[in-house]
Amino acid sequence: FPRLDEPLPAGDIVVAADVLYYSSTAEALARRCHEALCRGSIVIVGDKGRPGRPAFLEELKRLGIRNASFLAVEGEAVTGHRNWVIADENQ
Numbered sequence: 001f002p003r004l005d006e007p008l009p010a011g012d013i014v015v016a017a018d019v020l021y022y023s024s025t026a027e028a029l030a031r032r033c034h035e036a037l038c039r040g041s042i043v044i045v046g047d048k049g050r051p052g053r054p055a056f057l058e059e060l061k062r063l064g065i066r067n068a069s070f071l072a073v074e075g076e077a078v079t080g081h082r083n084w085v086i087a088d089e090n091q
Contacts, residue, residue, distance in 0.1 A: 004028070007035065008032060008035055008036060010039075011036070011041055012041060012042065013041060013042045013043075013044065014032075014033065014036040014041050014042070014043045014044070015043075015044045015045075015046075016029055016033075016043075016044075016045045016046070017045070017046035017047070018046065018047070018048070018050070019047075019050075020045075020047045020050040020051070020052035020053050020055075020056050021050050021051060021052055022051070022052050023051075023052050023055035025052055026050075026052030026053065026055040026056035026059070027052075027055050027056070027059040029045070029056060030055075030056050030057075030059035030060045030063065031059065031063070033045065033060065033065075034060065034063040034064075034065060037065065045070075047070060053070070057069075
């Protein structure tokens with residue numbers, strides 16, 4: 001993982017999900033999202049209304065991103081055994 005004082009590695013798409021529990025984390029994620037957007041990446045953040053969401057959106061506004069929003073979507077959570085294709089079977 002990159003250190004906070006180092007640039008993110010290059011990527012076409014940046015995805016973050018279920019991480020907006022604290023304002024400090026939300027603000028840090030907003031800064032990284034801004035960094036990714038400025039270099040041309042697509043950014044997708046999934047959040048189900050965690051307490052840090054307002055701080056995330058406010059930090060994006062402070063950074064000049066005024067059109068950020070969350071869309072309400074229906075979906076299902078994955079349950080059962082882990083998918084060993086994406087997770088080490090020993091974990």
